[in-house]
Amino acid sequence: MAKFASDEVAAAARDRVIAAALAARDQSDAAFAAQDAEAVAALLAEDLVVNTPANRVARRETVLGFFKAGRMDYESMDVTVEALDARGDQVVIMGEEVVRPKETAANAGKTVRRRFTDVWRKESDGKWRLTIRQATIISAE
16 A cells, blocks of 8 residues: 655545545555456556556556566665546646565666556546556666
């Protein structure tokens, strides 16, 4: 579960729409930790587009390929949410992630800090799915 950077962000997290998107993100984080490809896939929108930490644009199938190849496997992940914004059927989540990648992932054994922006969308089936993600590595030590 993410930490909130301020009382203002924590208050925004109590909004029912934002809380639903955060719950979906928590499910995604748990699926990543468990390396559950089926659960991860269920939380990604069909039209997902990601600006990856490797500075490449990737679509859903490519992201799932990275995941299945072990390139997105972490010993730990700490998230600090710095901004939350509900916009109709979408919620924007912004902040910082600190991850420790495992053996087959880039920067394995290092502590990687990255900035992220996620856009989660409530789809016609009522489920929240990640539709846009941007992540930029700011340090790997």
